[in-house]
Amino acid sequence: MYKHSRVVQLAHGERSYHIFYQLCAGAPSALRDKLKLTGASEYNFLNQSNSLVIHNVDDAKKFHMLVKALNTAGISERDQEHAFQMVAAVLWLGNITFEAIGNGNNVEVVQCEAVINAASLMGCSANDLMLALSTREIQAGKDKVVKSLTMQQAIDTRDAMAKFIYANLFGWIVDKINRSLAMGKEKTGRSINILDIYGFESFEKNSFEQFCINYANERLQQHCYRHLFKLEQEEYELDGIDWTKVDFQDNQECLDLFEKKPIGIISLLDEESNFDKATDLAFANKLKQHLKANPCYKGDREEFGVRHYAGEVIYDTSDFLNKNRDTVHPDTIQLLSSSSEDLLKLFASSFANQSKKTATSIHIEISDFQKQTVATKFKDVLFKLMQQLESTAPHFICCIKPNNKQVPGMYNNDLVFEQLRSYSLLEVVRISRSGYPTRMTHQEFCIRYGVLLPEDHERKDPLSMSVSILRQFDILPEMYQVGYTKLYFRAGQISVLEDVRKQVLQGTLEVQKCYSGPHARRHFHELKGVVIILQSFVRGEIARRQYKDSLESKQKDANKENDEQLVAVLQIQSAIRCWLAQRHLNQLQKSKKLIQDRPKPAKKTTEVKNSSICFRINIFKNLVACCVKPVLAGLACRNFTFCCRRPRKAGFGG
Structure with missing residues (x-):
């Protein structure tokens, strides 16, 4: 607002x-x-x-x-x-x-x-x-x-x-x-709300704006009266406690002047605003005609006065109707x-x-909506606000204006005292001093402070237990009252019980600490032994699995190395066989040439063949002794068996 x-x-x-x-x-x-x-x-x-x-x-x-x-x-x-x-x-x-x-x-x-x-x-x-x-x-x-x-x-x-x-x-x-x-927060239905609203206004010339502002202040002031005076005292009376009623100034008559239908100020203002040819003077006369019997109203030719809770304010009706029709x-x-x-x-x-x-x-x-005037819309918004406030537990902050000149450091005693009077703050102080701000049901009181009583009192009803607690700690009778459903305490009295309760709870904690400490330590040592045994089993199993994995890894590496060596041997064999075959071919070619160049001896063909075969066998034995035997010796130490094929027999045509 x-x-x-x-x-x-x-x-x-x-x-x-x-x-x-x-x-x-x-x-x-x-x-x-x-x-x-x-x-x-x-x-x-x-x-x-x-x-x-x-x-x-x-x-x-x-x-x-x-x-x-x-x-x-x-x-x-x-x-x-x-x-x-x-x-x-x-x-x-x-x-x-x-x-x-x-x-x-x-x-x-x-x-x-x-x-x-x-x-x-x-x-x-x-x-x-x-x-x-x-x-x-x-x-x-x-x-x-x-x-x-x-x-x-x-x-x-x-x-x-x-x-x-x-x-x-x-x-x-x-x-x-x-x-x-509200983003990311769980809705619990609980909230802290702050309502900051403009204060009461009274100038040399007051118009429609001041009318609406002061009307809102009247409604909020009644809400304040209701909680600070009416509901407070009604609760005391209903609960049967001894209480001297504090009188306060009720502003219901002023609110009736604003809101009553069909002859309240807002109703009459809306009625005139619906006529295009209506004038502000006609509106002022209509107010005077219908509201002169209300003690909070004061009429004049082109203005009217309202006796608010904060004092009388004279409103100039000039431009009232136009401002009330101020719609889009x-x-x-x-x-x-x-x-x-x-x-x-x-x-x-x-x-x-x-x-x-x-x-x-x-x-x-849009046309239908425009029929609602500014005053009516304002009243509807205000009523919705009051409905929300009624569902809360309110706390009130009243701002006092030190002077009317908006100058710092200046304090007008008469102005301040008038505000204290108009806001009924003196009555609020009086009801606070003689009232009982702290209250609890008998059941709540017993639950919170029942630990302060000996065990033989625990079977009593909540009311008897409450009275026993108060007597045991010498709470003066004039500092509290016992109602039908609640206990009422004057300001500061509940702190005595809170201090004793705090001491009892602290002592209880010390006793619990002395008992719980050895028990907790014994349980800890037992738990520690079990954990150590469990850890040994787990560590052993982990070590065995690691050893097994290590063996498997080494076996895989050895197999891989053997396979590589086997491939190397086969390659060496292939190279040697190739070299032997090439050398044998060269030898045969040389022998053939020598035979062709010299006279043929009178030897038999079989003797020549046997000589060639012996020559080849000798050459192969020499190569095996020099190259192949060292490799076979390395493989033999790894439990491998290796077989060499004998070279094929070949003749000169071979």
Whole structure:
């Protein structure tokens, strides 16, 4: 929940949202060129007040811190760039101006740099943007008529578009951060939530924005009253303890003034907002006519007063109706839907999905949804928030404003005391002092502190045991009360029992240590012996397997070496046989030549053959003695048997 109007309208001395100033001051040059950024003083949405710069605040440095935080939250650089693009589009929309045409009742957009830059950043044409801001398409029967807007209507349309883009951008970033935080975590149903909401506002001139803000504060204040006063005291009474009721200021009458139907302020405001010709003056008169009997209401001609819990506030009804009708026109949604920017398409589709109830066409859906005014939507969101808060165990932090001048070091006693009174903080202190902040059921108390009693008390019922514990440790009767279902203690009393319980548990641990130590050591030694035996078996088995694997490996290596030597022997045999055959051939050829050259002796053929055979046998024996026997001796030591073939008998023709 944030202040939508702050995007387009600023009070004196007030700044808009920090991101506008930080983006203008700290964006890198490449991003500045892409977004066509200039200084913050050049934008109409920012230069309405004299607070463009805050003392001792470096917006450029803050921008870099923001980018770092977005990176930490898991938002990608691409998504960050799209977000900054939407922020720049909002700034340029604020610089779009209008001029009257014709008789002055109609306007057209002034063509300027702002139109071109805004259209470029929004992903649409400049002409489409100008038409969406200066005209409105109306359904007249079966035909559609284009109507030019007045100056105020055009300005309201421009501002509504800017607020719509920024509001959806805000929700989109929050959703991104929530998804990032929830990633990888188991859903337990338990969470810690922080609600930070704007405080009560009262200025010289209070308008519709202050009306909504103060209404939200009234609702939250009642939630605070309910938990701090009403529910607290109701529990005391229902549980039958002695209690003096503390009176407090209930703001139900003020809430009825806002919410009651059909004559509450919001109902009457919505009723008037549905009439196109209704005026703010007529609205003020209607309030005075119907609400004058309510003690929290004070009526006047063009304003009305409400007596809030924090004091009376006078609201100026000027522009109340227009601001309550501050809704996005279907033409604007149509423009965003046709954009080339995915983010704007997402915003438009989300808006259309919210409006899907009974109608079927997009135009009818959006029109039906527009019937809900700003005040009604605000009330619905607030009720959903209150439903969530009711399911929690709340803790409240109240911020006290020291002065109205926003100056450090200044303390206004009257202002501070008035805030203490209006927030009923004095009553809160009173109920805290006399109340019982610590409470437990009898069963819970016995489970936690029953160990402090002797054994003979253990069979008693929880209530009797609880009383016995309190008496045994001399807890003063005025420091606690015994209810039907719970025990109630004043602040600090339960710490006495906690200290004793801590001592008992510490002593128990010492006793357990003395008993458990020897037992654990004995068990350790037994376990150690078993482990050693098991380790010996395992190590033996591992050693045997390793030895077996080693033998098999050596046998494989030996077989491989023998095979290699056998191949070598065969090769040597082959070479020797080849050499012998060649030498024998040469010898035969020489013998033949000698025989042919000399006279033939008178010997027989058989004698020549026998001589040749003997010669060959002698040569072979010599070769075997020199070359083959050493190899055979090496093989013999490896248990190998080797057989040499005798050379074939050959004659001279051989």
